[in-house]
């Protein structure tokens with residue numbers, strides 16, 4: 605069966621890293637078909653809107669999108685197109701792998717291979733109950749955690765572990781202080797964990813988690829946590845393995861999933877062939893996992909590792925003198 609993927613080329617370095625990523629995917633001959641759809645500045649110029657209905661329709665129809673970074677211009681009705689996409693498709697799971705790769709500027713040369721599963725729809729980021737007194741002296745904000753929201757994210761993390769042979773889940777919380785919200789999340793997480801006896805589950809308070817991640821990151825396998833903690837921890841983890849150029853992310857819902865690079869549009873280097881395409885290529889790897897092609901995903905990651913190991917045609921951010929496409933060709937050549 606051929607699978608069609610909605611491809612959003614995006615803004616800034618987006619088109620360059622997408623060309624590179626599609627070159628790598630094409631070399632794998634998986635029979636994927638691409639359907640181009642616009643979003644961001646590019647869409648605003650072509651269609652007069654940042655997130656055209658045809659783009660939403662394409663993602664809805666295909667259920668899968670590969671997306672480059674997007675620019676959200678200030679004052680165009682959205683605070684962020686990415687957030688609008690998450691809301692529209694109820695993409696409740698933000699999945700961010702962090703893995704040590706050879707020849708990157710990481711403080712930990714190897715031993716890190718963890719995934720952060722962040723709840724993406726509730727917690728402190730619901731945007732409700734925000735108020736500030738007239739004198740500007742007191743501000744409040746509401747957090748919301750639900751049983752349903754907690755259960756589906758924790759279940760997602762355990763199913764991911766089961767599917768990919770991972771052994772341990774760490775539930776990250778602050779239930780000692782945030783007794784209601786974090787307390788409910790932890791309670792539900794314990795109930796779900798009991799249904800997966802073959803997977804080890806431990807609990808860790810978020811502040812201690814940050815310290816442990818920096819001191820002994822190799823102890824972690826899969827982390828599952830609420831929105832705000834997950835936001836911070838997943839960036840911390842990207843930093844542990846050498847920064848943004850290698851960090852992919854997936855936003856997954858019941859009916860649609862969007863795969864991307866974690867970094868932004870990098871306008872400072874756009875159009876010069878300097879952008880490292882690895883993060884989006886690894887995002888495509890997550891997409892292959894999601895499409896039920898774990899062997900192909902592993903093959904892709906192996907080719908990325910071998911290319912980094914050989915320092916073959918790497919981009920300047922990795923100390924190489926290659927460019928976006930030469931890097932992609934070096935990876936494709938190893939597939």
Ligand code: ATP
Nearest residue numbers: 848849867868869870871872873878879880881921
């Ligand atoms: P945005 O507003 O879209 O987030 P930004 O300028 O903040 O854009 P980021 O992607 O967050 O862009 O980039 C931060 C820094 O990291 C920039 O200096 C950028 O050049 C660099 N950078 C980001 N992604 C890459 C990449 N794939 N390859 C090389 N350098 C990158």
Ligand code: MG
Nearest residue numbers: 867868869870
């Ligand atoms: Mg940025």
